[in-house]
Amino acid sequence: MSEELEGYPLVTIINSTSHQAKGRVAYPGCHDDDWTALPWDTWKATSRGLCLVSKITAQVNVDGRWIDAKPYESSGTSYSRYVLIQTSSNSFEVTRRVVGEASDQEEPEPAI
Structure with a gap:
């Protein structure tokens, strides 16, 4: 069965910095994911189901000191x-990736 039929696509986070990074993906009502990524690496969740993303935090290791990035919030x-x-x-931010391949096109935010 494809990932789309089982729920939302798996979350991926690209670390586009030259620093090690770590953080958390918050899914309200579901278990959160802790993530880590080496410089220029990509982290991918192993499951998601029908869980929405509300926040993604990141900390970036700059010269041995962990710096909080501006989180993504929804x-x-x-x-x-x-x-x-x-x-x-010394400033970093987690943001949506909305450019790239055709499959990377922006998905609309749900109406509230």
Whole structure:
């Protein structure tokens, strides 16, 4: 059975920085995922089901010190593709990835 028939697509987070990163994906009413990614690496969840994403946090290791990134926050989304970006020398942010292959097209936020 394909992943789409079993629920929402698995969450992926690209670490587009030159630093090690870690964080958490929060799914309201479901078990959260802890994630880690080496520089320039991609983390992919192993399960998701029908769980919406409400928050993705990240901490970035810069010279042995963990720096909190600006988290991605939503009231609850089925979107699955995210990226950790560096916004200045010691500032980072988790954001949606909305460019790339045709399969990476932006998915609409659910109406509340």
